[in-house]
Amino acid sequence: MTNGYLPFEKPLIELRDKIVELKKFTKDQSIDLSEEIETLEKKAEKLEKEIYGNLTTWQKVQIARQTSRPTTLFYIRSIFTDFMEMHGDRLFGDDPAIIGGIAKLDGRPVTVIGHERGTDTKNKIARHFGLPHPEGYRKALRLMQQANKFGRPIITFIDTQGAYPGLEAEERGQSEAIARNLREMAGFSVPIICVVTGEGGSGGALGIGVGNRLLMLEHAYYSVISPEGAAAILWRDANQAQQAAEALKITSNDLKTLGVIDEIVPEPKGGAHRDQNQQAAYIKKAIVKHLNSLLKLTPDELVEDRYQKYAQIGKYLEPASKGSR
Amino acid sequence: MSGGLRGQPLYGKFHSDGVLHLFKDLFRKQRKYATIPSPQAKKEIPEGIMQKCSRCNTILIAKELEKNLKVCKSCGYHFSMSAPERIQATVDVGRFFEYDADLLSVDPLEFPDYSKKLEKDQEKTKLNEAVVTGEGTIGGYPAVIGVMDSRFRMGSMGSVVGEKIARAAERATTKRYPFILFCASGGARMQEGVLSLMQMAKTSAAIEKMNRERVLFVSILTNPTTGGVSASFASLGDINIAEPGALIGFAGRRVIEQTVRQKLPDDFQTAEFLLKHGQLDMVVPRLELRDTLIKILEFHA
Numbered sequence: 001m002t003n004g005y006l007p008f009e010k011p012l013i014e015l016r017d018k019i020v021e022l023k024k025f026t027k028d029q030s031i032d033l034s035e036e037i038e039t040l041e042k043k044a045e046k047l048e049k050e051i052y053g054n055l056t057t058w059q060k061v062q063i064a065r066q067t068s069r070p071t072t073l074f075y076i077r078s079i080f081t082d083f084m085e086m087h088g089d090r091l092f093g094d095d096p097a098i099i100g101g102i103a104k105l106d107g108r109p110v111t112v113i114g115h116e117r118g119t120d121t122k123n124k125i126a127r128h129f130g131l132p133h134p135e136g137y138r139k140a141l142r143l144m145q146q147a148n149k150f151g152r153p154i155i156t157f158i159d160t161q162g163a164y165p166g167l168e169a170e171e172r173g174q175s176e177a178i179a180r181n182l183r184e185m186a187g188f189s190v191p192i193i194c195v196v197t198g199e200g201g202s203g204g205a206l207g208i209g210v211g212n213r214l215l216m217l218e219h220a221y222y223s224v225i226s227p228e229g230a231a232a233i234l235w236r237d238a239n240q241a242q243q244a245a246e247a248l249k250i251t252s253n254d255l256k257t258l259g260v261i262d263e264i265v266p267e268p269k270g271g272a273h274r275d276q277n278q279q280a281a282y283i284k285k286a287i288v289k290h291l292n293s294l295l296k297l298t299p300d301e302l303v304e305d306r307y308q309k310y311a312q313i314g315k316y317l318e319p320a321s322k323g324s325r
Numbered sequence: 326m327s328g329g330l331r332g333q334p335l336y337g338k339f340h341s342d343g344v345l346h347l348f349k350d351l352f353r354k355q356r357k358y359a360t361i362p363s364p365q366a367k368k369e370i371p372e373g374i375m376q377k378c379s380r381c382n383t384i385l386i387a388k389e390l391e392k393n394l395k396v397c398k399s400c401g402y403h404f405s406m407s408a409p410e411r412i413q414a415t416v417d418v419g420r421f422f423e424y425d426a427d428l429l430s431v432d433p434l435e436f437p438d439y440s441k442k443l444e445k446d447q448e449k450t451k452l453n454e455a456v457v458t459g460e461g462t463i464g465g466y467p468a469v470i471g472v473m474d475s476r477f478r479m480g481s482m483g484s485v486v487g488e489k490i491a492r493a494a495e496r497a498t499t500k501r502y503p504f505i506l507f508c509a510s511g512g513a514r515m516q517e518g519v520l521s522l523m524q525m526a527k528t529s530a531a532i533e534k535m536n537r538e539r540v541l542f543v544s545i546l547t548n549p550t551t552g553g554v555s556a557s558f559a560s561l562g563d564i565n566i567a568e569p570g571a572l573i574g575f576a577g578r579r580v581i582e583q584t585v586r587q588k589l590p591d592d593f594q595t596a597e598f599l600l601k602h603g604q605l606d607m608v609v610p611r612l613e614l615r616d617t618l619i620k621i622l623e624f625h626a
Contacts, residue, residue, distance in 0.1 A: 165575075165577075165581045170593070172602070173560075175555040175560045178556040183533045186529060203552070206522060225513075230515055233515065247436055248519075258433065260520070310530050311491065314484030314520055315431050316429060317428070317429040
């Protein structure tokens, strides 16, 4: 996994290395190998399509977990201007796993919030790998209430393995903190757009994820339980995470089919980390598009729009009325 | 308004007199057929006459345990209650009308063994799903009532559970009846994947509507209330009540021990632990629960 390449990308990387070698050889030895190079480049292009066009669920999970994958802070700085970070929940502390503040989106004031899992090892540890404590959810809530008060749209970035599992988190009411956010987010009368950028880890993700629109990056995943956790329960073997990942239907395509997300945001070939700026541009385009349509709604309509979005999620049979969904 | 448990005609059939008669009969029958072992004779000895307390190991007479609302007379351990038992112990006799009994789960992800497990639990519990909702009166006060049943897929929340709870909350809002919800759940149902997760948002949004319309929501957290259920509607009561000893929490004990390697106190994630840390309004023993609810309903009538 050198240079952040994943095992399944190996054939492509080898081919690309060979092309670079041939190009160097051509230059150094003044021998024309352009024909060979062209053939190889075509082959690489084909291989690239094959690999990235047919990613398995597990491969996507690996991409979503890439350490080099851009984090919320990068997106905030690329998509918005004038970001001012705000700290603390006014009750206990300031959770480094959730960042938030005010910023401008094409000149319009908005509130932005997201999980921040950190970039290098030291930073990741300082940010608890993006696993929030109750004070993180409560900071997010405080900022969202502020946004609601001043009529600012709310944009959230979801990228966490889940809420922090720990003694103190439980003592301070992890459940209540998440639950309250779900309820409060349902009631805000400003537009809310949530973007799953990497890992959507269960309740810990949902705690800042109740919006009018839910967008998801192509290779992100969103699941009720980690594939490893599901495998441990199902087959008592965390190593069967690959099968569990498939069974849980957690990719952006799955969620679109299930009617949970509104749009899949494309990723550059190989994933967001291959071209971070391009990725930020794709996300911005999607946010702006959805925000513009939401801004046409009245405050009451925004609340009702969000209510209906979640009311419709779920599949069941209702024999009496011969209806089902 | 009689709120006492003993005064309720509901428990008439469990009067101690009747129980004594029953056991005398059993004893006689047992002797009578003792020398003729036949399938029929075996059938006439009902199963589960005795039950051992899971906490103090005292041998309890099942009928008496039932009469005592499944609370151990010796140590106060609260056995889990099925939804029908809970409804019987809570609402006024004959005053419960069920909602949405016909909603059925499907297998939206074609998850390994899910359909089979659903069928098995339906057979075992005689319930369609892990929650029963409806309306009734408690001490004469009308209320919308929901009861989760931990025997059905550990009370986990999939599409049907989420939908039934959301609809019950919506009806409570429309009728302006208080919503009393007994929670018992291991969390979101894995076999319906992200659809289960989204039920947390759906139910919480319905609770928010109640909140806006100033309709009372009382959440009663019974053993166990964990994961996605504790992190949604179960924690959102205007009043949150728990039964003694109930396991309540977000992350599982084992997950915490394995991931962050913390030493956890013995009472970790019990109702008493949560009360101590300010997460509950009160811990109420089951035998006082109906009276407590009636009092709360009276305050909000």
